[in-house]
Amino acid sequence: MVIKNEMNTGHKISITYSVITIGLVLLAGLIFYIIFSKYTENLYFEYLQEKAHVVATERFEKDELSPEKYKQVVQLRKRAIPTSQQYFINLSDHVKARGMISKYLSDTQLSDLFKGKDINFKYGDEVGCAFIYDDNEGMFAVIVMSRNPYGEAINQYIGIAIMAIIFISAIILYLISRLYAIKVVNRIDKNYQTEKMFVNNASHEINNPLTAIQGECEITLMRERTPQEYINTLQRINEETDRIINIMSQLLQFSHTRMEKINETETENVNMADFMQTFTNEHTLLTIEDNFSVAIKENLLHIAIRNLVNNAHKYSGEKPISLTLGHRQLIIQDYGIGIPEDEIQHIFEPFYRASNTTSIKGHGIGLALAHEILGKYGCKLTVSSKKNNGTKICITFKKTYY
Secondary structure (H helix, E strand, C coil), X not given: CHHHXXXXXXXXXXXXXXXXXXXXXXXXXXXXXXXXXXXXXXXXXXXHHHHHHHXXXXXXXXXXXXXXXXXXXXXXXXXXXXXCEEEEEECCCHHHHHHHHCCCCCHHHHHHHHCCCCEEEEECCEEEEEEEXXXXXXXXXXXXXXXXXXXXXXXXXXXXXXXXXXXXXXXXXXXXHHHHHHHXXXXXXXXXXXXXXXXXXXXXXXXXXXXXXXXXHHHHCCCCCCHHHHHHHHHHHHHHHHHHHHHHHHHHHHHHHHHCCCXXXXXXXXXXXXXXXXXXXCCEEEEECCCCEEEECHHHHHHHHHHHHHHHHHCCCCCCEEEEEECCEEEEEECCCCCCHHHHHHCCCCCCCCCCCCCCXXXXXXXXXXXXXXXXXXXXXXXXXXXXXXXXXXXXXXCEXX
């Protein structure tokens, strides 16, 4: 059920993200199409105006131009865009001319035309240009019209290209967002489950000694006790109180480590050979195959290694453990009860304790804290173990100096 909910949530997130993103892409594509269509239309009108003026010059200035100049005008007209209709309307009969022109232009456009402006207009599936030409023969309204096949073809091509881009983008965006959403949901769910387990286990660990303290108090108060019995009760209460303090201290340390951000300017170069000497005793053998230094906060490194070493001692009984310093690595090997193979993946989870450790005191925070500290500095921890054959933890340091 949890997996199904995760998938549903991830699917909803990916759909929402895709719809919003594709909507924005569609809006951008539409705006681009409108702007581009307007640009091509205006560009075509400019070419049409040039053609109209060339046509008018050829029509009215033929007798006034030199042969060479007239030839140039004809060549310009031939190179210009093709037109379907050309009208030269004499304005001497104003009423008649206005009636003919009003077939193509609105009243506002007519007014602007007679003010001497060039007018661009649309008529059916054609576009046109109109202007007033003043010649020694009189004043004429010149109207040139064309179908503009280029603009239609370009707009159609751009429209198809935009739709294809939007369609492909929609598929890619959906796949990417779905993958990302599911990954995020899984990470959120994993963090939620970890926090939930952390809170539950922390409550359980703290509740046990509190219950023990409450029980001792209730039993002791049931009747009068001898001084020695009161002393024994207080000693047991003191032990349980120490246990609570120890748990709270580890919890605070673990929480602080998880929240703390690494500042590389605050690290120290720690010589590992010298550092590891502090952990040697009659039950701990240190072998230095290769010495190196690491950039890390020494107090945090000490907490992490101490927890790992103490853990190795705890589950080895009276058997000694070995520490081996090699190339960029520290290996901690014990020869104790080991860890069931199917439980190794959980040992760095807060409060997790292997099924074969019930007879040994512990809270399951030490390994999680060590893993959190070393992980902050990019160190890699690998564990190999077999039940009743000991455990080997290998720490590979990310940044080392020789």
